Amino acid sequence: MNHPAVNRLSLNQITTEQWKLQEALEGCAKREVEWISIWRHKLHEYGVSETKKHLQETGIRVSSLCRGGMFPAATKQERKRRIDDNLRAIDEAAKLGTNVLVLVCGPSSDDNLPEARRHVQEGIEAIIPYAKECNIKLGIEPLHPMYAADRSVINTLGQANRLAETVGKEQVGVVVDAFHVWWDPELDSEIERAKGNILGFHVSDWKVPITDMFKGRSMMGDGVIELRKVRKQVEAAGYQGPIEVEIMNQALWDRPGDDVIREMIERYKSHV
Amino acid sequence: MNHPAVNRLSLNQITTEQWKLQEALEGCAKREVEWISIWRHKLHEYGVSETKKHLQETGIRVSSLCRGGMFPAATKQERKRRIDDNLRAIDEAAKLGTNVLVLVCGPSSDDNLPEARRHVQEGIEAIIPYAKECNIKLGIEPLHPMYAADRSVINTLGQANRLAETVGKEQVGVVVDAFHVWWDPELDSEIERAKGNILGFHVSDWKVPITDMFKGRSMMGDGVIELRKVRKQVEAAGYQGPIEVEIMNQALWDRPGDDVIREMIERYKSHV
Structure with a gap:
């Protein structure tokens, strides 16, 4: 068997954005997908306690909560507001029984990248104590450099590793999303450097041409990323x-969710 | 005066793709733009000797020839063909009186990035002797990571620097295009590392959202790149x-070329 165990497969909820959270949980249960990564906007629609109850009924576990982060802002007051929102996200993650909050760190508010990167570090440092108290790990997910202007100023695994090392690896690690990092000439060495500190592994594919910057990802196998190779590297790093x-x-969002789940399972087996 | 000397401004010909080469030369002359970067498809349309004559008549100088590169290929025979084409490009560059051939190194033919990167190094090594003979410097231009699948497997300035150091800096340097490198957390240190070995500096802007991967660049001042800061860093590196x-x-291509040139000069003064 070349593919990873099927019981490691997790539906990141954005893959079936057409579904409400309750539909996604039922959809996973139907196809025996044992994990889900929950997005906060869907969680807030359904409610934390309803979600928790539904998780218990289906036996599905939460691989991570998406997402904390978005730390840089123009004013100290606004940065404080973002930090407070991250504390709420930590609370929600704990209630859902996951131990990982994914951090999409956020863009600069004024084109000043070094300052925005400082804000990210300060934001993470501010939430570490509460994350520790709640037993939640903070997973810094570097985003592809094409998102540096509008989504995140953390853009390489090297940068994420350095940041985790700076703020302390006890509570902070990295999330490796193949779509974001596959191109990186330093990928091999940075995955090794992250050894023991990888908190998540995300898969999708990069299909040429990318026609939409945000919604441009494809199903595994439809693009150029050597997913199996990256998966093995991540495993070798623990x-x-x-x-x-x-x-x-x-x-994908225009298709019936169950059809997407079915294909996702197939492609996971054939390409991850 | 904050902006760089106007006599350093060069029209990279792709900016007025709507123009033939002879029109671009006339357009530069009319607005007293002293430099042009010539693209080979336009050069071949007009002819090398006609172009040379026209350059002499207008007094315009060639900042670089675009482009060599495109080294990776599936077969040894095809790689040889690419190398031969690069030798012709070196010839053309020499005839035009520029001393820089820009290298856009090319994508992988089969999703194998490490192999494609080896092909790039081998390709450059193969053309160095002739470049030296013709007194042409080879400028490795790292392309933004979003082009890693379809345009170039050289995607950071760090990677370009390392490659230049490996093959020898006597004949090979780097070209810093702000659009490709602005996001890089290692930019400051990699520009410093390139000291004395920078063969070109390109400007444009990154406007959010990017709606077209290839034709998504904007006029300086319309986006988020701190062009003046990068320009000063590049100058500090010699x-x-x-x-x-x-x-x-x-x-831009849908507008009259002269209008584009006029705006280009204004924006160069106000934003570079």
């Missing part, structure tokens, strides 16, 4: 946890 | 040569 399928793609 | 404005943008 990560044996859930593998999230995270695909923003309008064509 | 580069005092022509500054090319290189903008692939359909909206």
Whole structure:
């Protein structure tokens, strides 16, 4: 068997954005997908306690909560507001029984990258104590450099590793999303450097041409990323946890969710 | 005066793709733009000797020839063909009186990035002797990581620097295009590392959202890149040569070329 155990497969909820959270949970249960990564906007629609109850009924576990972060802002007051929102996210993660909050660190508010990167570090440092208290790990997910202007100023695994090392690896690690990092000439060495500190592994694919910057990801196998190779590297660096399928793609969202889940399982087996 | 000397401004010909080469030369002459970067498809349309004559008549100098590179290929025979084409490009560059051939190194033919990167190194090594004979410097231009699948497997300035150091800096340097490198957390240190070995500096802007991967660049001042800061860093690293404005943008191509040149000069003064 070349593919990873099917019981490591996790539906990152954005892959079935057309579904409400309760539908996604039922959809996973139907196809025996044992993990889900929950997005906060969907969680807030359904409610934390209803979600928790539904998770218990289906036996599905939460691989991570998406997402904390978004730390840089123009004013101290606004940065404080962002930190408070991260504390709420930590609370929600703990209630859902996951131990990982994914951090999408956020863009600069004024084109000043070094300052925005300082804000990210300060934001993470501010939430570490509460994350520790709640037993939640903070997973810094570097985003592809094409998102540096509008989504995150943390853009390489090297940068995420350095940041985790700076703020302390006890509570902070990295999330490796193949779509974001596959191109990096330093990928091999940075995955090694992250050894023991990888908190998540996300898969999708990069299909040429990318026609939409945000919704441009494809199903595993439809693009150029050597997913199996990256998965093995991540495993060699000690990560044996859930593998999230995270695909923003309008064509997938236009299909019946169950059809997407079915294909996701197939492609996980054939390409991850 | 904050802006760089106007006599350093160079029209990278792709910015006025709507123009033939003879029109671009006339257009530069009319607005007293002293430099041009010539693209080979336009050069071949007009002819090398006609171009040379026209350059002499107008007094315009060639900042670089775009482009060599495209080294990776599936077969040894095809790689040889690419190398031969690069030798012709070196010839053309020498005939035009520039001393820089820009290398856009090319994508992988089969999703194997490490192999494609080896092909790039081998390709450059193969053309160095002839470049030396012709007194042409080879400028490795790292392309933004979003082009890693379809345009170039050289995606950071660090990678370009290392490659230049490996093959030998006597004949090989780097080209810093702000659009490709602005996001890089290692930018400051990699520009410093390139000291004395920068062969070109290109400007345009990154406007959010990018709606077209290839033709998504904007006029300086319309986006988020701190162009003046990068320009000063490049100068501190010893580069005092022509500054090319290189903008692939359909909206610019739909306008009269002279209007684009006029705006380019204004924006160069106000934002570079």
